[in-house]
Amino acid sequence: MNRSMTKREFLKCCATSFCVLSSSYLLGYPKTSEAQTPRKGLIKTKLSPYFTSLSGGKIQCELCPRRCRVSKGKRGFCRVRENREGKYYSLVYGNPCAVHLDPIEKKPFFHLIPSTTSFSLATAGCNFQCKFCQNWEISQSSPEDVYSVEISPDEAVTKAKEVGARSIAYTYVEPTIFYEYMLDVGLLAKKAGLLNVCHSNGYINPIPLRNLCKVLDAANIDLKGFTETFYRELCDGELNPVLETLKTLKKEKVHLEITNL
Ligand code: SF4
DSSP, rough: OOOOOOOHHHHHHHHHHHHHHHHHHHHHTTTTSSSOOOOOTTOOOOOOEEEEGGGOOOOEEEESOOOOEOOOTOOTTTSSEEETTTEEESSBOOOOOOEEOOOOTTTTSSOOOOOOOEEEEEEEEOOOOTTTTHHHHHHHHHGGGGGGGOOOHHHHHHHHHHHHHHHHEEEEEEEGGGHHHHHHHHHHHHHHEEEEEEEOOOOOHHHHHHTTTTOEEEEEEOOOOOOHIIIIISSSOOOHHHHHHHHHHTTTOOEEEOOOO
């Protein structure tokens, strides 16, 4: 039976095709190694360094201010971290669902290596639920529900160099949720002479942030509003930790730009 698409279905279809086609294109770029076909169901795990064990096998995640308390077999709010037998794991260590070569101005950075390109990575998931999110198809999905490819930190840096990028960007969703991947790519990128830049909602705890600052050259933080009510009602988040992140980045001398749309 013929059925016309709703507007939401149409937009979802277009966005998914764009991500997948773009991934295929970049990974199949003539100068890179073998192309991969993006596929659903990919999970790549890594033990999180930021959790506290609680009684009964529960854990508390210490990565972002949400501090999810998660029972065995369950996942945190961001959908990409899972309690496996009392230990907390990232499920997105090396399985990005968006891989693009973007102008640095699209990140957006306007005062950092202008007219260069940035090798841009994202996985599924997010620690906010903004009602106006433009990347909701991936930010509000679990890793097994999106098309993704396998790219180790080493391969990410090699590909970035092959396509002539001057930086690697952690972007499109909140990169805090793929922290372990971002950090390991970042360490190798730094050694290879690439800059590390992120576009973030700033919702991260101070200890992991300060550790990340060791490899982070630049951050563009979304300051989405100026009241706690705005953050609570439209993002399911909080303003104050974002303001603290801005201060920490400044103190750690990371190049900082702010987006307020
Ligand atoms: S990173 Fe994810 S699991 Fe951890 S506290 Fe934040 S939302 Fe919860």
